[in-house]
Amino acid sequence: MAQCPDSAAMKATLLAYVERFNAADAQGVAALYADDATVEDPVGAQPVTGKPAILAFYQHAIGLGARLEVVAPPRGSHGDAAALTFAVQARLEGRAARIDVTDVMTFGADGRIRSMRAHWGPDDVHFL
Amino acid sequence: MAQCPDSAAMKATLLAYVERFNAADAQGVAALYADDATVEDPVGAQPVTGKPAILAFYQHAIGLGARLEVVAPPRGSHGDAAALTFAVQARLEGRAARIDVTDVMTFGADGRIRSMRAHWGPDDVHFL
Numbered sequence: 001m002a003q004c005p006d007s008a009a010m011k012a013t014l015l016a017y018v019e020r021f022n023a024a025d026a027q028g029v030a031a032l033y034a035d036d037a038t039v040e041d042p043v044g045a046q047p048v049t050g051k052p053a054i055l056a057f058y059q060h061a062i063g064l065g066a067r068l069e070v071v072a073p074p075r076g077s078h079g080d081a082a083a084l085t086f087a088v089q090a091r092l093e094g095r096a097a098r099i100d101v102t103d104v105m106t107f108g109a110d111g112r113i114r115s116m117r118a119h120w121g122p123d124d125v126h127f128l
Numbered sequence: 129m130a131q132c133p134d135s136a137a138m139k140a141t142l143l144a145y146v147e148r149f150n151a152a153d154a155q156g157v158a159a160l161y162a163d164d165a166t167v168e169d170p171v172g173a174q175p176v177t178g179k180p181a182i183l184a185f186y187q188h189a190i191g192l193g194a195r196l197e198v199v200a201p202p203r204g205s206h207g208d209a210a211a212l213t214f215a216v217q218a219r220l221e222g223r224a225a226r227i228d229v230t231d232v233m234t235f236g237a238d239g240r241i242r243s244m245r246a247h248w249g250p251d252d253v254h255f256l
Contacts, residue, residue, distance in 0.1 A: 004172070007249025044132070044207025071200050072213050075230040076249025079172025083230035083247040085200050085213040102203040102211035104232055104247065119211040119232065121135025121204025 005111045007076025013111065014074040014084040014103075024062050030055040034112040041118035066090040080114075081106045092125070100124040133239045135204025141239065142202040142212040142231075152190050158183040162240040169246035194218040208242075209234045220253065228252040 013032055020028035033039075033054050040047040041057070048057050067089045075083045081104055088099040101120040105113045141160055148156035161167075161182050168175040169185070176185050195217045203211045209232055216227040229248040233241045 007251050010249075011251075042207075043205035043209045072230075073228055075213070075228055075247040075252055077171035077247045078249060079170070081171045081245070081247055082249075083211070083213070083232070085203070085211070085230060100201055100203055102200075102213060102230060102232075104211070104230075117209070119203040119205045119209055121138075121206060121210075123135050123139075124203055 004080045005107045005109065007078075007082065009111055010076050010082035010105070010107050011074040013107070013113065014082055014105065015070075017113075018068045018070055018084070018086065021058070021062065021066075021068050026055060026058040026062050029058045029062075032113050033116075034108055034110070034114050037112070037114050037116070039116045039118075041116065042120050043117050064090060080108075092127070096128040098126045098128060100126070132208045133235045133237065135206075135210065137239055138204050138210035138233070138235050139202040141235070141241065142210055142233065143198075145241075146196045146198055146212070146214065149186070149190065149194075149196050154183060154186040154190050157186045157190075160241050161244075162236055162238070162242050165240070165242050165244070167244045167246075169244065170248050171245050192218060208236075220255070224256040226254045226256060228254070 017032055035051050038047040038049050039054050048054055069087045071087055072085045083104045085102045090097055099120055101118055104117050106115045108114050145160055163179050166175040166177050167182050176182055197215045199215055200213045211232045213230045216229055218225055227248055229246055232245050234243045236242050
């Protein structure tokens with residue numbers, strides 16, 4: 001079996017992801033990803049692949065003024081995956097909204113994120 | 129693209145899963161799964177495959193007196209996956225414990241669960 005990053009290290013990366021996102025540091029968020037990583041947000045959409053596209057994805061999201069609020073401690077695993085459950089506070093169509101999301105990330109042996117899948121559906125968007 | 133169950137239907141199944149588990153209804157939990165489904169609990173363990181093995185898995189877990197407490201509303205997706213974040217209250221090695229978990233399920237077009245992956249690591253087990 002390939003070596004996995006430990007569960008605590010994966011969780012620390014998930015929390016760094018939130019901190020950097022909320023500090024409007026798109027470069028810092030993108031730096032958590034492997035060069036050939038994929039981002040599927042939401043699950044069911046066409047994945048974004050590779051660091052330049054991932055950076056552009058976060059520049060766009062951060063530019064919209066989105067903010068992440070963690071609602072439960074991150075979960076690790078005995079494998080290469082960890083999960084984070086949070087709410088996105090954002091403005092959509094000129095109105096305040098909350099999107100309920102659970103991200104699942106997989107990690108390489110170097111601790112960088114290899115894939116992100118954001119679980120949220122049309123019914124997870126709540127106008128406030 | 130294959131037809132997906134809608135996000136609300138997937139969430140309803142996740143909540144039925146918790147209700148049946150907490151009612152000690154292992155048969156009812158197993159009935160939510162497709163015949164050839166897989167359960168990987170925790171992520172990184174060898175998956176349990178097929179309905180008889182899945183039923184035995186839940187009979188064992190329920191027999192240990194485990195109880196599930198949902199800590200955030202389930203998340204759907206624009207695809208075939210949904211996520212549920214909860215805590216397992218259980219006795220481990222004779223002591224009360226809480227295990228922090230996020231399950232990700234995928235669903236077939238018939239609404240039954242095709243796969244379950246339980247995200248929890250060694251550091252998600254908290255003795256109380």
